[in-house]
Amino acid sequence: MTPHATYPATQFRIARPTHQLDAVVAFYTEGLGLPLLYRFEAHAGYRGAMIGLPGVGHHLEFTEHDDGAPCPAPSKDNLLVLYFPGRQELDVISRRLEDHGVRPVAPENPYWEKKGLTFEDPDGWRVVLFEGSFGGGGRST
CATH class of the missing domain: 3.10.180.10 (2,3-Dihydroxybiphenyl 1,2-Dioxygenase, domain 1)
Structure with missing residues (x-):
């Protein structure tokens, strides 16, 4: 098991x-x-x-x-990674973001540049759109 x-x-x-x-x-x-x-x-x-x-x-x-919330700036390597089966699916979401005025940013870790695009949400937290999958062995493919 x-x-x-x-x-x-x-x-x-x-x-x-x-x-x-x-x-x-x-x-x-x-x-x-x-x-x-x-x-x-x-x-x-x-x-x-x-x-x-x-x-x-x-x-x-x-x-x-109501009283506000302290939102310290995240590091540039705090990431939510969304995996896509292919570049075409990733590009659809990338275009949606760009249509909303959000442009890709350079990732802190260059690993994510290989097959991905990084975007920042309004609070500065980063989301990576990645072409591939996580195989469970510690590496994204």
């Missing part, structure tokens, strides 16, 4: 604050084309949105608080 088959968690969420929720949601939904799964208002002073990939048990959550 593989180690992951025995792990009891069935979903995961990556959550982070922002001070510009609407712009961040637009980047991930309109720019990247990811579906908005859920949006909530006025929960103990928090508003937020869950964004994910279709049909999978993991998603991103972005929250904004």
Whole structure:
């Protein structure tokens, strides 16, 4: 039995604050084309949105608080990597982002330049569109 088959968690969420929720949601939904799964208002002073990939048990959550939220600038190597089966599919999403005024940036790690494009969301967090897959052996192919 593989180690992951025995792990009891069935979903995961990556959550982070922002001070510009609407712009961040637009980047991930309109720019990247990811579906908005859920949006909530006025929960103990928090508003937020869950964004994910279709049909999978993991998603991103972005929250904004009425009193603001300290959002320290991320390093240029804090990445969300989205894998695409081919360059054609990657280019469709890249064009969507560029149509929304988002241009590629140089990655901190030149590895991502080989078969990918790096973009920054409105808070400066980076997203890599990568042609290939992660094989589980520690390397993206």
